[in-house]
Amino acid sequence: FPKARTLARQQVLLMVELGLHQQATLAGLRYLARGKASATDYVAIAEALRGAKQHKKAILILEQAKLQHVSSDLVLKQLARSYLDDGKPLAAAELLARAAHRKPKYRVEAAELYRRAGQLVSALYLNEQALTQGPKVRQRLGLLIELGRFEAAAAMAPRLSRLGLLDDQNIVYGLAYATYKTGDFASAERWLKRLTKPELFRRAIQLRKAMQSCKAMGWSCH
Numbered sequence: 001f002p003k004a005r006t007l008a009r010q011q012v013l014l015m016v017e018l019g020l021h022q023q024a025t026l027a028g029l030r031y032l033a034r035g036k037a038s039a040t041d042y043v044a045i046a047e048a049l050r051g052a053k054q055h056k057k058a059i060l061i062l063e064q065a066k067l068q069h070v071s072s073d074l075v076l077k078q079l080a081r082s083y084l085d086d087g088k089p090l091a092a093a094e095l096l097a098r099a100a101h102r103k104p105k106y107r108v109e110a111a112e113l114y115r116r117a118g119q120l121v122s123a124l125y126l127n128e129q130a131l132t133q134g135p136k137v138r139q140r141l142g143l144l145i146e147l148g149r150f151e152a153a154a155a156m157a158p159r160l161s162r163l164g165l166l167d168d169q170n171i172v173y174g175l176a177y178a179t180y181k182t183g184d185f186a187s188a189e190r191w192l193k194r195l196t197k198p199e200l201f202r203r204a205i206q207l208r209k210a211m212q213s214c215k216a217m218g219w220s221c222h
Contacts, residue, residue: 005031005034005036008027008030008031009031009041009044011027012024012028012044012045013044015027015048016044016047016051019051021048021049021051021052024045024048024051024052025045025048025052025054028044028045028048028049029045032045032061037065037068038069039065039069039072039074039075040074042061042062042064042065042068042069042075043062043074043078045061046058046061046065046078046079046082047078049061050081050082050085055082055086056086059079059082059083059086062078062079062082063079065079066079073099073102073103073106076095076098076099077099077106079095080092080095080096080099080113083095084113084116089113089117090114090119092113092117093110093113093114093116093117093119096109096110096113097110097114097122097126100126100129104129104130104131105131107126107127107130107131107136108126108127108130108132108135108136108139110126111123111124111127111130114126115139120143120146120147121147123143124140124143124144124147127139127140127143128140133163134163134165137156137160137163137165138165138168138171140156141156141160141171141174141175141178142174144156144178145174148181150178150179151182153174153178154175154182154187157175160175166194169194169197169200172191172194172195172200173191173192173195173200173204176188176191176192176195176204176207177207179191180207180210180211185211185214185215188211189211192204192207
């Protein structure tokens with residue numbers, strides 16, 4: 001039944017599920033050429049192109065979908081993903097930020113894309129607007145450290161504790177590093193003592209050596 005739209009769409013989705021990306025791409029483009037495709041249709045076909053590493057073609061398909069489905073957050077999110085795959089994190093961030101204005105759940109993810117693009121101030125701005133406290137606060141600590149705002153990062157310890165995030169040793173190391181950079185070596189050492197994971201334990205040794213050098217030279221190491 002080659003004229004049955006539902007069956008043609010199902011054929012594309014099955015090909016994607018089976019990993020037949022090239023075949024899914026060809027069938028999908030034929031399907032879109034027939035018109036009246038939904039946002040989900042475009043996304044499914046773009047996913048086939050993405051699976052076939054045809055990121056630029058996926059972007060073209062989704063840019064067309066964006067024009068036809070202007071209110072679709074699904075299209076924006078998939079287009080952002082395709083731009084990221086194509087090595088364009090800033091374009092991805094700006095697209096997802098548009099979706100985040102309508103749906104706050106995307107704000108942390110959009111902030112992360114801005115961070116990857118090196119736009120740390122924009123990342124922090126979106127982070128401030130996020131509603132999900134755990135991911136928001138975790139991300140904020142990293143952003144403050146990257147921005148060199150070490151005192152603000154170190155001051156987050158009580159909030160991180162209230163949210164139960166200090167069970168994460170990566171967070172603990174972040175606090176240790178932030179307090180080290182403020183020159184509060186005693187607090188840094190208290191955080192370092194909590195690290196047991198091998199990689200973080202090795203990094204703690206290096207941080208202790210740095211503190212010892214600072215003390216020996218009479219530097220604050222700010």
